[in-house]
Amino acid sequence: MAFLVAGTLQVASQIADARESLGRKGKYSMRGPRVALTLSSPEVSASIVAVLEGVFRTLGFESCQRREASVQGFLGELAAFREQLDALGGPVGCALVALVAPSGQLKQPQQLVRELSRCGALWGRPKVFLLLSSAPGAAPEPGAFLTGLSELCGRFPHWSLLQLLTEVFCRTAEESEATYCPVLRSSLRGALCLGDAEPWGPEPEPSPTARYDLSGTRAALLLSVIHGRPGARHDVEALGTLCQALSFKTTLRTDPTAQAFQEELAQFRECLDAHRAPVSCALVALMAHGGPQGQLLGADGREVRPEALVQELSRCRALCGCPKIFLLQACRGGHRDAGVGPAGLPWFRRWLRASPTTPSHADVLQIYADAQGSSPFPTAGSSDQADILTVYAAAEGCVAYRDETGSDFIQTLVEVFRADPGREVLELLTEVNRRVCQLEVLGPDCPERRKACLEIRSSLRRRLCLQA
Incomplete structure (x- = not known):
């Protein structure tokens, strides 16, 4: 005893x-x-x-x-x-x-x-x-x-x-x-302050020039495969409502084929380039089944690489120097993460009212840079890859979870952004990841509880706040 x-x-x-x-x-x-x-x-x-x-x-x-x-x-x-x-x-x-x-x-x-x-x-x-x-x-x-x-x-x-x-x-x-x-x-779950100063003190406000100017037109494109994805329609509705609240002019296309994914992005880019008024921000949500190597699967079952879609929008002249946001709700492989942490009996979890595990991919920050400013690191970005924020619903190689009520990623993102829309976007996404990491998933084809973790990739060069 x-x-x-x-x-x-x-x-x-x-x-x-x-x-x-x-x-x-x-x-x-x-x-x-x-x-x-x-x-x-x-x-x-x-x-x-x-x-x-x-x-x-x-x-x-x-x-x-x-x-x-x-x-x-x-x-x-x-x-x-x-x-x-x-x-x-x-x-x-x-x-x-x-x-x-x-x-x-x-x-x-x-x-x-x-x-x-x-x-x-x-x-x-x-x-x-x-x-x-x-x-x-x-x-x-x-x-x-x-x-x-x-x-x-x-x-x-x-x-x-x-x-x-x-x-x-x-x-x-x-x-x-x-x-x-x-x-x-x-994949951080909280703010990381490394200076010697007391981390609970107020943070100094950055200068106004350190923020993106979002006074121009904001455009959003939502591409979602609905067929065969229970709960996907709830994600589309929730994200559409959020975009409207954040003043994005939103275009929705459902059940696109793999080719249509590419064509819709090209048409979206052309419309922005032809727009007479200044464009200040674009948001693209890609929601579909995912392939074993991180591909997106169209409604026809064919594959399209998300990197090709990001590159398509990077060519947009109207968005030069402006933030481009990509949200990817799709599996990036078949691995189901059991999490890491102290081993305890199942009744410990109920007694302590907390999950004793965190996702094995959580709490990591990777920074890719050039030490001498002479040539870009292979996975870092050239100038046409700047000002891009990409958020994946799952870590590389892992499953992204969704049920009849929608996906953990999209539903949590909408909840967090609606609660505090004036907060800096990277801070909001870190909070989204914290909440997603707390969840435990028990899927129909997975008898053991599993964890999920977001991956946030950013080459943003200014603070991004979607509401003043």
Whole structure:
């Protein structure tokens, strides 16, 4: 009996600690040590590593390690780092890993991300990856991204990391003469403030010029396969109502074929280019079944790549420098995530009234940038990929859940955006992800409870607020 009581209290303590990791007001509390690791290939200049170490110190990281290795050795070094953290015997507040290598050599960074996500000491805690490319033979001095990040971290310690990165992205694009823009991928469930300042204090308001001007026309295109997707009509109705409330002129097309997906995007782009008044924002929702490699399936069962649809709208002249939002409600594979966390008996869950698990893909922020401003990182964006916000209903390779009442993603998004439409969009989407991550799904073809997690990709260069 004493063993069972002790086990119950241990699980309760772990769950309480995971809850506290998000702190008050949806912010990570950062309790526990902050650890940083720089993995760099031998070709990387010492000046770049020095700037990184300065950024780490500014952000309050007590432990900053550096290991030099070939790119092929990064995985082994990261596994050793994970084992080191687990050996600490307690939770870690935050981990920041900088991966610096010549352009094109970091071809499968997700393996590295998954390795650190297995760390028990980081369960429910933020894991930040800074993936920096360096061009062989380029000047050894850091470029606009690193210098801007170093400066802003010191000037605005109250700002969340996503807010800081948006400002850095803006400066990077300006200094590179709009030829390159970094990209971030986030599954964070709360605001992440890394500065030494008290994270619960008020955040300083950014200057008005740091926001997108949304005074022009707003246009939305909703493409949804209804047939064979129970609840899809509820998503269309809810999203249509939200778009109307946010002053978007909305076009709806249901049951498009794969070819029609492409044709509708092309026609949407042409209409915006022909619009006489200025256009300030576009929103495209793509809702369909998904293929095993993240494809969208049209009503005819044929495939279309969502990247091709994003690229189509990127060519829109009327939207140059304006935000382009893509919402993708579709499966990205067949994996069903059981989540990670302390193992407990089913009755523990009912007694504690909380799920003891979080999605295994949650709490990760990846930043893809160029260390020297000379050539874009392979998965970062060129200038025509700037100002794009893409939100996936599921992590890469995972199932997106939906039932007769609609999808978890769309229904939660509409609820959050309607409650506080004037809030910055990245902050709203982080809250959407937090709520989706709390849900447990018990589907008709899945007897065990499963978790879901959003993926937010952004190359936005200003704060985006859909309502003044």
